[in-house]
Amino acid sequence: MSGHSNYIPKTGFERWLDARLPIARLAYDSLVDFPTPKNLNYWYTFGGILALCLGIQLVTGIVLAMHYVPHVDHAFASIERIMRDVNYGWLIRYMHSNGASMFFIAVYAHMFRGLYYGSYKAPRELLWILGCVIYLLMMATAFMGYVLPWGQMSFHGAVVITNLFGALPLIGQSITTWLWGGFAVDNATLNRFFSLHYLMPFMIAGVVILHVWALHVTGNNNPTGVHVQSKADTVPFHPYYTVKDGFAIALFMLMFAAFVFFSPNALGHPDNYIPANPLVTPAHIVPEWYFLPFYAILRAVPDKLMGVLLMFGAIAVLFILPWLDTSRVRSLRYRPTTRMYFFIFVVACLVLGFCGGRLPDDYVIPGLKSFQLLDADLNSMVWLSRFATAYYFAYFLIILPVMGLTENPLSQPKSISEPVLSHSAALPVGAAASPEKRG
Amino acid sequence: MADSVTGANPEHGADGDDPSRRDFIHIAAGVAALGAAATVAWPVVDQMNPAGDTLALASVEFDLTKVQLGQSVTIKWRGKPLFIRHRTGAEIAAAIKDDKAVLRDPATDEVRHKPGKAEWLVLIGTCTHLGCVPTFGGGDYGGWFCPCHGSHYDTSGRIRKGPAPTNLEVPEYAFLSDTVVKVG
Numbered sequence: 001m002s003g004h005s006n007y008i009p010k011t012g013f014e015r016w017l018d019a020r021l022p023i024a025r026l027a028y029d030s031l032v033d034f035p036t037p038k039n040l041n042y043w044y045t046f047g048g049i050l051a052l053c054l055g056i057q058l059v060t061g062i063v064l065a066m067h068y069v070p071h072v073d074h075a076f077a078s079i080e081r082i083m084r085d086v087n088y089g090w091l092i093r094y095m096h097s098n099g100a101s102m103f104f105i106a107v108y109a110h111m112f113r114g115l116y117y118g119s120y121k122a123p124r125e126l127l128w129i130l131g132c133v134i135y136l137l138m139m140a141t142a143f144m145g146y147v148l149p150w151g152q153m154s155f156h157g158a159v160v161i162t163n164l165f166g167a168l169p170l171i172g173q174s175i176t177t178w179l180w181g182g183f184a185v186d187n188a189t190l191n192r193f194f195s196l197h198y199l200m201p202f203m204i205a206g207v208v209i210l211h212v213w214a215l216h217v218t219g220n221n222n223p224t225g226v227h228v229q230s231k232a233d234t235v236p237f238h239p240y241y242t243v244k245d246g247f248a249i250a251l252f253m254l255m256f257a258a259f260v261f262f263s264p265n266a267l268g269h270p271d272n273y274i275p276a277n278p279l280v281t282p283a284h285i286v287p288e289w290y291f292l293p294f295y296a297i298l299r300a301v302p303d304k305l306m307g308v309l310l311m312f313g314a315i316a317v318l319f320i321l322p323w324l325d326t327s328r329v330r331s332l333r334y335r336p337t338t339r340m341y342f343f344i345f346v347v348a349c350l351v352l353g354f355c356g357g358r359l360p361d362d363y364v365i366p367g368l369k370s371f372q373l374l375d376a377d378l379n380s381m382v383w384l385s386r387f388a389t390a391y392y393f394a395y396f397l398i399i400l401p402v403m404g405l406t407e408n409p410l411s412q413p414k415s416i417s418e419p420v421l422s423h424s425a426a427l428p429v430g431a432a433a434s435p436e437k438r439g
Numbered sequence: 440m441a442d443s444v445t446g447a448n449p450e451h452g453a454d455g456d457d458p459s460r461r462d463f464i465h466i467a468a469g470v471a472a473l474g475a476a477a478t479v480a481w482p483v484v485d486q487m488n489p490a491g492d493t494l495a496l497a498s499v500e501f502d503l504t505k506v507q508l509g510q511s512v513t514i515k516w517r518g519k520p521l522f523i524r525h526r527t528g529a530e531i532a533a534a535i536k537d538d539k540a541v542l543r544d545p546a547t548d549e550v551r552h553k554p555g556k557a558e559w560l561v562l563i564g565t566c567t568h569l570g571c572v573p574t575f576g577g578g579d580y581g582g583w584f585c586p587c588h589g590s591h592y593d594t595s596g597r598i599r600k601g602p603a604p605t606n607l608e609v610p611e612y613a614f615l616s617d618t619v620v621k622v623g
Contacts, residue, residue: 096578146442159569159570160569181488181490181493182517183489183497183517184519185518188489192487192512214446279564281585281586283586284586285587286536302602304569360588
């Protein structure tokens with residue numbers, strides 16, 4: 001998309017097209033000839049996997065919309081009709097509902113990879129921010145999609161999430177009424193959620209185009225974090241990464257299919273197979289797994305407004321990350337101390353997810369009553385999520401800014417090729433350097 | 440300078456590029472365009488607010504004879520649950536006793552029911568935290584308990600413990616007769 005092009009139109013038709021709409025040139029430059037660092041590992045395959053996830057959600061979603069009825073009296077029944085009567089409806093719906101989870105698995109892997117290898121650092125700040133926008137749109141889309149079946153979890157999830165905006169002072173109540181289109185979550189709400197749920201994936205697709213465009217301007221980051229310096233550092237995208245991505249996609253689809261065919265409801269919640277009843281709230285209300293860490297942050301704070309602000313802040317902080325990390329070294333491969341903090345950060349995220357799925361008063365260590373600290377037992381999910389929340393924010397706001405100034409990074413290779421081609425003693429164990437000299 | 444402003448085409452005038460006049464036209468045109476955009480944007484935003492028929496359905500009448508002493512009935516009002524509770528003497532006494540307790544959202548039991556109708560409590564049945572429906576009989580204060588995030592309300596519907604910031608809301612309602620209330 002940027003720089004010079006090596007595309008040579010071969011047939012008369014291609015020359016005719018190229019002079020009018022150089023779309024074949026665009027495809028060739030971005031998907032075939034695109035110079036890609038030659039050391040990308042499997043963590044770099046999630047971009048391709050995500051593109052496929054978006055495609056699957058779009059296709060299955062458009063098909064589901066042909067059978068779904070966005071009305072409070074018919075929504076639940078129309079989903080059951082899709083499951084029982086529509087030809088292959090069960091397959092398409094299970095692909096769509098599990099597809100959402102697969103999408104989030106892939107996006108979290110993609111994001112943690114970016115965090116680890118410093119892919120958000122200059123000159124890729126905008127690339128990262130566009131990714132954050134996609135993530136935000138994904139969350140909105142997934143939330144609204146989950147409301148559409150109009151089960152108990154759908155309904156009360158919608159109530160809780162829309163009420164979050166009610167925490168804002170002065171304008172909160174007007175905003176929730178505006179979001180609902182009434183005095184409660186009702187038919188008007190369901191209708192607009194359906195409309196927006198259909199719209200947003202196309203917005204995501206639009207931002208994905210910008211994301212890929214930005215990627216193709218700066219080029220891929222790579223596990224060393226060192227810039228591409230010459231042609232020796234790159235290989236063409238095709239066939240090297242089409243094949244590598246293809247293999248990763250095949251493995252990912254294996255997991256996807258295992259969920260769809262063998263445990264399609266494992267990631268869902270049984271209460272959502274009860275039709276929505278505005279007069280009774282399920283005893284244990286939880287969001288889908290991919291929102292649990294944020295739900296835990298919300299519940300960790302005893303104040304309603306602060307809880308909401310902190311929850312949104314957990315995402316907002318990602319947007320300014322490129323300027324919070326002060327280090328000149330991109331990859332955590334060469335930042336051993338920060339790397340340790342990074343792995344603790346991953347654990348903190350998992351802990352938050354764990355806490356989000358439990359009741360706040362549940363014991364962390366079963367049966368052990370410790371002592372009351374302020375408003376809750378120290379051995380409760382409340383305190384565990386508070387510690388994890390504190391670490392989550394400290395990682396971005398304290399650890400990354402300070403580590404960049406204080407830590408002594410290891411020496412980076414001079415180029416992507418160097419650690420492979422040189423005979424340095426610092427060669428990583430198992431690297432396939434100079435195979436001709438072996439045995 | 441003055442004659443070039445009134446007469447000559449500024450593009451071609453020797454010294455006719457009067458910045459203040461050109462700026463004014465640019466700013467005026469820009470503001471007009473913004474205003475036009477805003478007038479078009481507002482209907483698109485406002486259409487999401489409650490529609491006329493939604494507002495028209497906003498009141499409901501209820502016959503209290505259906506509720507026995509010590510019983511509560513949940514009806515739907517404006518899409519939300521509405522609790523109508525026929526309180527026992529013990530509940531009323533407990534609520535009055537707690538008027539002097541430390542309350543997060545201070546209110547006496549007196550102001551939470553209509554004068555002389557202490558046995559009838561009419562409340563909007565959504566937790567003031569995040570809108571779940573509390574259940575009666577749970578919690579530490581003999582009133583309502585919200586299962587979502589653990590808010591405890593007393594027999595007057597006042598918040599006593601948990602994350603909810605305010606008491607269960609008392610809707611606008613009136614007794615049409617001794618046995619019929621109109622809510623909304």
